[in-house]
Amino acid sequence: MYIGIIGTRGIPNYYGGFEQFAEYLAVQLVKDEHTVSVYNSHDHPHQSHEYKGVSIIHCYDPGNFMGLAGQFIYDFNCIIDARSRNFDLILQLGYTTNSVWGWLLPSKSIIVTNMDGVEWMRSKYPPLIQRFLKHAEKWAVQTSDYLVADSIGIQKHLKGLYEKPSTYIPYGSYVFENPEISYLNEFHLEPYQYNMLIARLQSDNSIDEILKGVSEANVTRPFLVIGNHNTRYGKYLVDKYRHFRNIMFLGGIYDLDKLNNLRYHSNLYFHGHRVGGTNPSLLEAMGSSALICAYNNIFNKSILGDDAYYFENSLDVTLVLNSYKKQDNMSFVNKNCKKIATIYHWPLITSQYEELFLDVHSKKVETLSLAITE
Template structure:
């Protein structure tokens, strides 16, 4: 979409709230925000970005990042403080008279109806995964999360899902349109590979990277590999963060072909580990377009993924899918025997087409410009009723 004459005199003011901030350290939203800010000067020179950050996470608080203004709140972005953090960020952004607010997540969605009416800003919300369905949420917490999702879907001017499976849920649950914009994964290719961690790892290992939580089917993965001492596994995650993780490490960590590593945040070291892996195992059963999966698709020809709608949508049904330990074991055996495998280059082709940050950023900026055009035209409606549209223009079947 070209820029109009009025845009040459004033840049579109875009605020981004709901992340920890930039530079990103570890997390899907933080990586998204960092890439939007980095790519904006080239892809969206007509936009002026302001990013709201947690002061708790940044002792040294820069005023800007790649031209984007940074604003800090004295709260944590995650945990119990995420709700007031998001609400105050939204209030600050709207009262600063920005044109469009990109809200990441639904923690502060209870305030969206109010600030939609008080301010003139267009509110675009990325609803993230279907958070209330996660096993860790019960009772009142689950009810609040589901209410937040409903408020975000019904009162935002536009809604974004990162996965067609989530977009279908938004359509069917709330009767509103929903843009599908995924995450990028090609940032994992950018650094030079650092082989520092490879010396202690065997040849031909399988790889998995995840948070150590039941919904990521970590026990299932470990049990399948425990029965196959000839197939080494490297599983990177936060084992010490929960009783669940500590118990699994105590039980399986003594097996010599299982390498249960603590989190690795250095992208160069991760790149080297990914490049040497024989195949990748993805056990996530909840969420949406999972960052670890789209990153893996940049590297691995063969991906074994838990069989759920999210993972099928992300891989366009091209991965090898399992539902239980026996299924996974059979796939491992078939890969070893050379009788199964993903299509050569299929995962990489999908990743290049859908999960490159330049593609993702263009989709976000296109939507933001459309919101501004609607605002200036005096269009006041929210998400349209009907089937969700993908931001790349491809209709969902």
């Protein structure tokens, strides 16, 4: 097949979860002898028109100086370009700023959309934006031929609200197998003597609730906060908890080996994401042998099951910090690693996408053949 992938800032990944997924999937599809093109922002660091056999199509993206409005323009440019190509199938990752142009998607291509999270439920957005995002979600459902849900929660949401079926395919990760204590020296840490979180510092990731629980716990272990805090909300958090010496704001860290080692050697790892599907950072924590305490919702529980602790408020966080140690809960850790190796493993995930693509393409070919015969 000739497959196009839109909805990301491009590959190789320099940004986030969708970009990482697009990179893994596109490269694997090429290895499986498909022809694949991925759309990249015009100013993406990778300026070549090829990456590991994947064709790169650069489109103008004014997002760096126009913000959200620029993303609408970038998505428009990608979709207009896609109309000039003969893609058998287009994989659309997310809908936030591209479903506005859904009616422009090429009618000859099969449109498969990964619906991401329930974006309009995120508390970080003001009511007007939430209303728009709810409409955008509906437009994406209407203009797509097939939907992919990356969590059971998203699948139930799509079925309940739109009576639309979707294929459940989560994100993937790998089991981290080469820990090195030396990575802790930079931060003056000792193995299993610190707790942590990794997240974008925004309100719907429960950062404030977690840190309030940390501030009220009877433990003096360092608590690492990894995420860019040079934002309005990030600066608010830094100022609010500046008197607590054990709370350490480390900023954004993008070295995967360093992140994996910090997770691997931590005592407790907190995952506060309230809305969304299969969050990539959660899978990475599972694969890094972290003992996880997650926000109690269907998205997190459908992945972790009984192999984690859960919280709903700062009191729960305090209780967990005061009560549990990683060394006493290795069964949780080992079971989550096994899930990464057997369920949420990147090669398995990419093969599920290929299987879906081949299935929907064969159905279209069969339909066209019947129409010609008749």
